[in-house]
Amino acid sequence: MPQSLRASLYNLRKYAEVLIAFAVVGVIAIIILPMPSFLLDLLLTVNLAISMMILILTLFTKSVLEFSIFPSLLLVMTMFRLGLNISSTRLILSKGDAGEVINAFATFVTGNNYVVGAVIFIIITIVQMVVVTNGAGRVSEVGARFTLDAMPGKQMAIDADLNSGLINEEVAKKRRLDLQREADFYGSMDGASKFVKGDAVAGIIITLINLAGGIIIFSMQGEMTIMESIGHFGKLTIGDGLVSQIPSLLISVASGLIVTRSGGDESFGKTFTKELFSTWKVMMIGAVVISAIGFIPAFPTIPFVAIGSFIGLGGYLIYENDKDEIVRKVEEKEKEKISKIKDVDETVRSYHVEPISIEIGYGLIPLVDEGSDSSLVSHITSIRKQCATEMGILINPIRIRDNLQLEPNSYVMKIKGNEIARGEIYVHKFLVIDPGTQDFDLQGIPTKEPAFGLAALWIEEKDKERADLSGYTIVEPVTVLVTHLKELIRKHAFELLGRQETKALIDELSEKYSVIVEELIPGIMTLGEVQKVLQNLLKENVPITDLVTILETLADNAVSIKDTEILTEHVRHALQRTIVKDYLDQTGELKVLTIDGQLEDLIGGNIHKSMGGSIPVLEPEMITRIFGSIQSAFDEAMMKGYQTVILASPKIRTALKNLISMTFPQMVVLSLNEVPNDVPIEVVGMVEFR
Incomplete structure (x- = not known):
């Protein structure tokens, strides 16, 4: 043209x-x-x-x-x-x-x-x-x-x-x-x-x-x-x-x-050709019937026999194609069996534990079928990509094994060979979660949603439409499992980040930012020290996607500071916008619980270093009173519909977080240095020493 x-x-x-x-x-x-x-x-x-x-x-x-x-x-x-x-x-x-x-x-x-x-x-x-x-x-x-x-x-x-x-x-x-x-x-x-x-x-x-x-x-x-x-x-x-x-x-x-x-x-x-001309038996029977009509007296023989022969030829070709397809699938299954045997042999020969693995009962084996639209394998691949995008970590391949010692519908999740979670799902049922407005009016198996502990019910497929019309959230079995897996990975991401994974992240970064990597490692910090800082961030759900900023901050401060806990606080300050954005309300405002001055002085004056990091050494009765005050302030804020965080001074932030991490694992503790100046703050409560 x-x-x-x-x-x-x-x-x-x-x-x-x-x-x-x-x-x-x-x-x-x-x-x-x-x-x-x-x-x-x-x-x-x-x-x-x-x-x-x-x-x-x-x-x-x-x-x-x-x-x-x-x-x-x-x-x-x-x-x-x-x-x-x-x-x-x-x-x-x-x-x-x-x-x-x-x-x-x-x-x-x-x-x-x-x-x-x-x-x-x-x-x-x-x-x-x-x-x-x-x-x-x-x-x-x-x-x-x-x-x-x-x-x-x-x-x-x-x-x-x-x-x-x-x-x-x-x-x-x-x-x-x-x-x-x-x-x-x-x-x-x-x-x-x-x-x-x-x-x-x-x-x-x-x-x-x-x-x-x-x-x-x-x-x-x-x-x-x-x-x-x-x-x-x-x-x-x-x-x-x-x-x-x-x-x-x-x-x-x-x-x-x-x-x-x-x-x-x-x-x-x-769709027409696939659905109408896909079964050779139908075409063969149709060919015989049409051809037979042609031999009835008073019916024209030639057109009926010609059309019948044409349909029969098509049925024969489809039959031959189906035979070839069956042979091909059998060959693929044989290759897959051989591959699985090799994998088992390699697993037997190896003596190290997997970073993360899932064991399933025999009733859940259909979920692993890669030919299924809802294959567990494809969902896990998607989760690994999401973790890389959202948290910045590279999750190792997750091994799935069947365990005949488990109940048919049970599964166990392990990190480094140790069980950390288990659950139960039904392959041919659906999980409905009550939105909280009413009691269940369905027949089913009562349970708890494993990822978040919400009240739920396993129902039959025939009740799915009724549950849908009633306003319940309906979740497929494989979705229940992968949601649990993703939440588990998020909570334990710091355990999954080893030196090998840290090196893989840094090697990938060095292809584009080689200067910062060469300046920091190994001249200023070792790979293990960088790993420790990244683990500290992940432990408090801080994504490490902005690895460039993290390494630049470490290079700026690690020359004079060798304490990884303090270095982590400097990195958190550099990532302040990334940290705070998830806790802002719809208007862009940060709702906080502040710390009473007397309590802040008490914690700051009793901080001691331990293997687990800085922690205030206080009498049990004092700790109980502090926890009670935190719970009371948090409950009051929740009743008002606020999503709150605790705002503390930089001096005590780490120690306070370590103190409450076991009792309040989901409670977020931020320091004043981690809140950008342009983010408005509203105090909705105070933690007091009562």
Whole structure:
């Protein structure tokens, strides 16, 4: 294509909105302004071409959302067709001629028998009105109703996937928008189908007007005899009706196709061939039956036997293909068994424990099937990627083993060979979580959601729809397990970050930031010291994704400071925005509990170093009073709906966190240095020494 022509097409695309606006306004102008026959021929051809393209496009769409403009396009095409109908009527009644396209349709379809042409026109109109348009409208109405009824349940499913980390916020927003667009589409189609039905009625009326008006006008003016006018206008009228109704029928069929799509991610043609011609037994039986009919007396033998042979040949080819597929799958399974045996041998030979592993009872083995859509293996791969993105750590491959000593539906999670969590799931059931507004009104197995300890119930699949309509959050079994796994990884990330993982992170960083790595390691700090700082951050849920800032801060301060605990505080100060952002409310404000001055002096004056870090050495009775005050202040803030953190001075932050970490593991302790100056702070309570 010449460069100039391509440039011209590109310029036209830039002004597509303006051109479409003029085209839609032009449709209205067609109804009012007289039109020469050659221009009418051109527009009738355009009408037929667009209608054909719309029909073909619906065959290749995979969902209704890929052709969301269809209801509006249906209205525009209906008005365009009616405008052409009116223009052709004006030409027929004024000049007794309507151009070559209408004449060609009349001649080709009817020949010299206008009764046959009239019957064909009536049949096309009836098929369009009674069968296609009426059916498409009913499907649209039911589709809109069921889409709206199912929307709350689908919204809950999206929220469950978002909360479990299987999807991010952007994907969740897109899925919610698609739900709304789908409901709007079916609602619009329900109304748009009325335009097509009205168009068919208008076509019949216009056809009768053309016939009667032409005969009366031209016979009374003496230009034709009554018989001549009947023949002439009968031909033109039928041609005009056909040239209007055939494009209308194409669009009606297109509307029926698009609203009856039952989902999936493939086009109509692929789905048709896959589902109709996928079973060789069906095709073989059909071939025998069709061929047998051909040998019944009075039935033509050749067509039935020919079609039967063709179907039988197709069935034979599918049978051979299925045999090859079975052989291929058997070979793949054999290779997989050999690979698993090698893995077992390697595991037996090795004596070191896995950083993280999952043991499952035999009832959960179907979850590991990689051919399943909800395979545990694929979900774990996704979790490892999420951990790298959200926390900045590289999780080693998670080994899954079956353990016959476990209960069939139980699983155990281990870190470095030690059990740290266990749970129970049912492969063929669903977990429903009460949103907290009511008691469960379903039959099932009471349980606790393993990741967060929420009250839950395992229900049968038959009760899933009822639970959905009741507003419960419904979670699939594999999602329950992977959510538990992700929460476990988040809590124990500091244990999973060894020297090897730290070296892998730094080696990856050094490809782009080699200067900072070479300056820090090993000249200023050892790899183990850097690992200790990173573990301190992860222990308090601080992501280490900004590794450049962390290493630069260490290089700036580790020359004079060798205490990794103090170095960690300097790094936290450098990461202040990253730390604080997760605790801000919707208005960007930080709600805090402050420390009473007397208590702060008490803690600061009794800090001692231990193997676990700085900790205040206080009498048990004092510690109990401090914990009681923290619990009271936290409960009061929670009753007001606040998400709070404890704000302490930099001097005691680490010691206070170490003191309360066992009793209040989820409580966040920040220092004043970790709050950016532009972040507003609201004090909602105080921890006092009572």
